[in-house]
Amino acid sequence: MSRSSAPPRWQDYVQLLKPRVMSLVIFTAITGLICADAGMNPILAAVAIFCIAVGAGASAAFNMWYDADIDAKMRRTRGRPVPAGKVQGADALAMGGVLSLFSVMLLGMTANWLAAGLLAFTIFFYAVVYTMWLKRSTPQNIVIGGLAGALPPVIGWAAATGTTPLNAWLLCAIIFMWTPPHFWALSLYTSEDYQKAGVPMMPVTAGAASTRKQILIYSLLFVPICITPAFTGLGGLTYLAVAGFGGLVFLILAWRVFRSRAGEKAGERNDDGLYDVKAGSKDARNLFAFSILYLTLLFATLLAEHVFDLPAFGALS
Numbered sequence: 001m002s003r004s005s006a007p008p009r010w011q012d013y014v015q016l017l018k019p020r021v022m023s024l025v026i027f028t029a030i031t032g033l034i035c036a037d038a039g040m041n042p043i044l045a046a047v048a049i050f051c052i053a054v055g056a057g058a059s060a061a062f063n064m065w066y067d068a069d070i071d072a073k074m075r076r077t078r079g080r081p082v083p084a085g086k087v088q089g090a091d092a093l094a095m096g097g098v099l100s101l102f103s104v105m106l107l108g109m110t111a112n113w114l115a116a117g118l119l120a121f122t123i124f125f126y127a128v129v130y131t132m133w134l135k136r137s138t139p140q141n142i143v144i145g146g147l148a149g150a151l152p153p154v155i156g157w158a159a160a161t162g163t164t165p166l167n168a169w170l171l172c173a174i175i176f177m178w179t180p181p182h183f184w185a186l187s188l189y190t191s192e193d194y195q196k197a198g199v200p201m202m203p204v205t206a207g208a209a210s211t212r213k214q215i216l217i218y219s220l221l222f223v224p225i226c227i228t229p230a231f232t233g234l235g236g237l238t239y240l241a242v243a244g245f246g247g248l249v250f251l252i253l254a255w256r257v258f259r260s261r262a263g264e265k266a267g268e269r270n271d272d273g274l275y276d277v278k279a280g281s282k283d284a285r286n287l288f289a290f291s292i293l294y295l296t297l298l299f300a301t302l303l304a305e306h307v308f309d310l311p312a313f314g315a316l317s
Helices: 010-016 019-035 042-066 089-110 113-137 141-150 152-161 166-188 191-197 208-231 237-259 279-308
Strands: none
Touching: 010 042, 010 089, 019 042, 019 141, 019 152, 019 166, 019 279, 042 089, 042 113, 042 152, 089 113, 113 141, 113 152, 141 152, 141 166, 152 166, 166 191, 166 208, 166 237, 166 279, 208 237, 208 279, 237 279
């Protein structure tokens, strides 16, 4: 592990918060808050989203502190502040603790304690259950650990209403079921990294062929869940079209991954970047990239429908 003698910059501490992941958390939390249709005070709503974002950053800081040893062995993560020696592990741990306490307490005092409790649970689940236990012990780490990333829209809904109805949990279910095919597609062309770091990701423990099969199975379960909100009053006609057409594309890409030989060869990935892969893994790369677009479109459509009061389809409630 390399160590730098230069003092940490403020940008290094920002990187501890995993700003890319935080942007997804903010987006899905806003969607949950708006879809609650509660007419929450804009200032309190902004504070709630801020707290959820800070809580996500706290989880990331804990993760970077604990995972510094394996991050240093992986091409995708070795430039992170702790393994690169830009920030001390103790500082990352302290930052995570302070931000956790701050975000949970502020959310409880400005919104409600149900939302604060859910935020505290999410931080604990990601930092302890996923990072310290699941990630290093089971190939189901992404499946179970995905709950942490799926809870922000529920927290946003709870902040607005003090309740967590079925539609809030549908948003959670969409992200939860999206996580395995999304990350397993990535792991098919980064499996050497995980193997080197000793992380039991699915391609490392079960092989590429089994991983491709699991991706297809989860995709077949995922797409119907994405369509369901159109029939519960959460999504409207536009959402149904986006979920249906995008889901069809998702399934086609998942089928191509299943029929491919992605992950079979060592060294499938180039060093040029996350999306620069050799020919054998392009199907996995394409599914990984489209999965991000599809999830974004689903939540953006729901957000637009509730902001502009677009017509519903087949509402049952």
